[in-house]
Amino acid sequence: MRNRLQIITFFFAFIGPNMAFGQTSKVVSGSTNFKVKYVLGTCDGTFDAPKGEAVFNENSPQNxxxxxxxxxxxxxxxxxxxxxxxxxxxxxxxxKHPNINFKSTKVEKKNGKYEATGKLTIRDVTKTVTLPFEAKKNADGSYAVSSTFEVNRLDYKVGTKDWKLKDVVTVDMKAIIK
Known part of the structure; x- marks a missing residue:
């Protein structure tokens, strides 16, 4: 199954500020929501907003x-x-593993949408993933960035196979990057 991790973490691709090339910005607010189906329905939950740094310019996403x-x-x-x-x-x-981390290795624009490819680490497992995201420039120069993606929790040793809980978790992340 292709890991099209688009979570948790974070992960993850919510950093798309409109800064000059080479300028680092920070995630200033946001949300991380998830859904996973289980025997009694759907479990909805949250993580705190992602935190971190980004270098981004919509005119040169490859940088x-x-x-x-x-x-x-x-x-x-x-x-x-x-x-x-x-x-x-x-x-x-x-x-033992207080953070979920996403560190990009490549960002590109395809068919009008952005994709960030990089290393997603949950627990002690690191995998290369591609996270789709959208970035909308705000009037103050910040970016509203959002991504919806799926993560197979078993790929990261988050629990074990269980008939009561589905393997795939849907993550919806939003962030403001300044």
Missing amino acids: ASFNIDIAANSFKTGNNSRDKDMKSDKYFYVE
Whole structure:
């Protein structure tokens, strides 16, 4: 199955500011939401907004770079017992792996949309992924960046195969980059 990680983390491709070539900017706000189906329906949850740095210019996306983190211990579903379990060594193991990280190796524009290819690390597993994203310039020069993608949690040792919980998680990330 192709990992078309478009999460968690982060991951991940929400860094698309309109800065001059070579100028570094930061994620100043945002959200990270996810959905995963399970035997009783769909579990919705959040992580804190991604944090990190980016170099981006819409006129030369090939020169962009992104390095962003999502705090794994910020996992919330509204169920304290489930949230505690998800932070344990069976799932995210936040004590040992506090962040989900995405670091780009290439950014390009294809068919009017951007794609960031890079290394996504969840727990102690790192895989090369391509995250699609959109970037819209705001009046103040910042960018509103968004991405929706899927992650197979088993590829990153987040839990084990379980008939009660689906393997694929859908992530929706939004960020303001300044």
